[in-house]
Amino acid sequence: MSAAEEFDVIVVGGGPGGYPTAIRAAQLGMRALCIDSWVNHDGTPSFGGTCLNAGCIPSKALLESSELYHRAATEFSRHGIGVGKLSLDLAAMQARRAEVSKANAGGVQLLFKANKVTGLFGRGTLLGGGKVGYTSNGGKTQATYSAKHIVIATGSAPVELRKIAPFDGERVVDSWGALEFSAVPKRLGIIGAGVIGVELGSVWSRLGAEVVILEALPGFLPMVDAQISKEALRTLTKQGLDIRLGAKVVGVKATKKNVEVTFERDGKAEKESFDKLIVAVGRRPYTENLGCEVAGVELTERGFVKIDANYRTSAAGIYAVGDVTGGAMLAHKAIEEGVALAEQLAGQKSEVNYRAVPSVIYTAPEIAWVGLSEEQAKQEGHDIKVGTSSFVANGRARAMEQAAGTIKFISDAKTDRILGVHMIGPYVSELLAEAVLALEFGAVTEDIQLTMHAHPSLAETFHEAALAVDGHAIHSANKARKA
Ligand code: FAD
Numbered sequence: 248m249s250a251a252e253e254f255d256v257i258v259v260g261g262g263p264g265g266y267p268t269a270i271r272a273a274q275l276g277m278r279a280l281c282i283d284s285w286v287n288h289d290g291t292p293s294f295g296g297t298c299l300n301a302g303c304i305p306s307k308a309l310l311e312s313s314e315l316y317h318r319a320a321t322e323f324s325r326h327g328i329g330v331g332k333l334s335l336d337l338a339a340m341q342a343r344r345a346e347v348s349k350a351n352a353g354g355v356q357l358l359f360k361a362n363k364v365t366g367l368f369g370r371g372t373l374l375g376g377g378k379v380g381y382t383s384n385g386g387k388t389q390a391t392y393s394a395k396h397i398v399i400a401t402g403s404a405p406v407e408l409r410k411i412a413p414f415d416g417e418r419v420v421d422s423w424g425a426l427e428f429s430a431v432p433k434r435l436g437i438i439g440a441g442v443i444g445v446e447l448g449s450v451w452s453r454l455g456a457e458v459v460i461l462e463a464l465p466g467f468l469p470m471v472d473a474q475i476s477k478e479a480l481r482t483l484t485k486q487g488l489d490i491r492l493g494a495k496v497v498g499v500k501a502t503k504k505n506v507e508v509t510f511e512r513d514g515k516a517e518k519e520s521f522d523k524l525i526v527a528v529g530r531r532p533y534t535e536n537l538g539c540e541v542a543g544v545e546l547t548e549r550g551f552v553k554i555d556a557n558y559r560t561s562a563a564g565i566y567a568v569g570d571v572t573g574g575a576m577l578a579h580k581a582i583e584e585g586v587a588l589a590e591q592l593a594g595q596k597s598e599v600n601y602r603a604v605p606s607v608i609y610t611a612p613e614i615a616w617v618g619l620s621e622e623q624a625k626q627e628g629h630d631i632k633v634g635t636s637s638f639v640a641n642g643r644a645r646a647m648e649q650a651a652g653t654i655k656f657i658s659d660a661k662t663d664r665i666l667g668v669h670m671i672g673p674y675v676s677e678l679l680a681e682a683v684l685a686l687e688f689g690a691v692t693e694d695i696q697l698t699m700h701a702h703p704s705l706a707e708t709f710h711e712a713a714l715a716v717d718g719h720a721i722h723s724a725n726k727a728r729k730a
């Protein structure tokens with residue numbers, strides 16, 4: 248390939264924001280190049296970004312394995328299944344986790360090939376004037392490429408509490424380090440009871456760690472409907488996660504033996520000692536050495552790439568999608584943005600509906616939501632009606648030994664329009680798709696009420712919750728209320 252090679256689109260970053268942008272652009276007839284700098288801990292380069300290598304996929308692999316282990320230990324006997332003395336081979340579990348990630352990430356390369364996208368491992372740097380500099384991993388090869396359209400999809404990195412709890416890769420780790428523990432910590436501390444805190448806390452707790460999560464805010468999962476987050480806190484606490492709200496960490500001291508964490512709660516200083524400490528206090532945009540200043544790409548005060556409604560940055564011909572632009576840091580949001588942008592670049596009218604972005608927390612039971620919570624709907628001035636239904640009344644859930652959880656509909660009292668659906672329960676990540684579709688189609692509650700749902704299925708609870716909005720639920724108590 249010559250150094251002066253021209254493309255229609257160059258995408259810097261090959262995660263869920265970047266690789267779909269390149270693929271969709273190529274499908275629409277554009278010559279696309281995607282450059283990605285990800286290198287795994289074993290030294291292998293890989294497309295797929297945080298999600299496939301150190302995020303969504305490896306965490307779900309471990310959530311699945313640890314849940315099976317936990318169920319074998321606590322639930323199989325109720326089914327009449329004896330497994331003898333249960334044992335844990337963490338090395339095998341971790342090898343499977345790595346394989347699952349590798350297979351998914353390898354799939355991106357196959358997709359590039361199938362769609363005729365040029366994929367390069369290495370760093371991309373904005374040079375201005377429609378040019379991108381490329382340096383291969385290790386620095387042996389350098390080149391300059393040009394394109395009409397350049398897309399920044401460089402994602403995000405974990406926030407480090409540099410002054411209090413700097414990462415040392417041994418005792419104090421980020422979420423990536425926490426996915427690759429080679430032994431189950433006896434006592435595990437986590438700073439931050441956000442999505443990562445409760446997902447990774449669940450993994451290690453199920454495998455036998457004593458887990459303490461320290462959360463600075465007084466409330467738990469404030470983005471979730473209060474009724475559902477209250478139930479989630481109760482359930483996770485019952486499972487053994489020691490979640491301490493309103494805990495402000497003021498000092499962390501890592502030694503060869505352990506890590507001591509000092510925090511303040513209710514005005515009192517407390518201390519805990521752990522084998523490992525995960526810092527999971529959010530993620531920051533990643534734009535290091537990208538050349539934003541050189542190319543005239545403005546950043547927000549918090550370091551996100553500033554974009555308009557069409558993903559255009561302040562520099563002509565340069566766009567940005569995914570985590571690096573802010574908003575919800577979710578893989579599916581990044582994917583949809585990349586696809587919409589590629590279609591816009593091809594002259595199509597394409598946009599993302601930010602009012603129908605699904606969110607899932609993969610604990611067991613899962614927590615999932617789309618649209619407004621009861622609190623948000625009221626704040627927006629809606630006159631609302633709500634309906635809830637519990638999985639206790641669901642035959643399939645009982646047969647699965649997973650009859651815990653609730654689905655809640657929040658609907659507009661005047662128009663019947665569904666404003667949001669928030670849930671906790673078995674596989675609600677899958678049930679959520681129906682709620683997203685309802686919001687996407689602008690459905691009213693009656694649309695769901697009149698839709699037949701298979702029996703017995705978990706989706707019946709979704710139907711029942713919609714019926715409960717108007718007091719029509721058949722198989723559960725009608726917990727409808729005008730709010
Ligand atoms: P990234 O995935 O971060 O990809 C950016 C890529 O750009 C990286 O490969 C990076 O190396 C590369 N890059 C950066 N700078 C350069 C450069 N100069 N040149 C070339 N390449 C560069 N989201 C969900 O929706 N569901 C989940 O279940 C979920 N679980 C998660 C679990 C964990 C533990 C974590 C940490 C995150 C999770 N997320 C989940 C969030 C999800 O991973 C991100 O929202 C998603 O990866 C964002 O995609 P992106 O393409 O914007 O960024």
Ligand code: NAD
Pocket residue numbers: 408438439440441442443444446461462463464494495496527528529530575576577606607608609
């Ligand atoms: P988060 O924003 O979900 O949670 C961080 C938590 O840390 C918050 O509750 C915050 O109040 C708390 N916190 C911040 N500073 C603190 C401090 N000094 N002491 C104690 N608590 C503190 O962030 P995360 O859990 O790190 O996850 C990062 C991103 O990755 C999220 O945006 C999330 O969307 C994404 N993610 C998504 C999934 C999923 O979709 N299932 C899974 C994992 C991660």
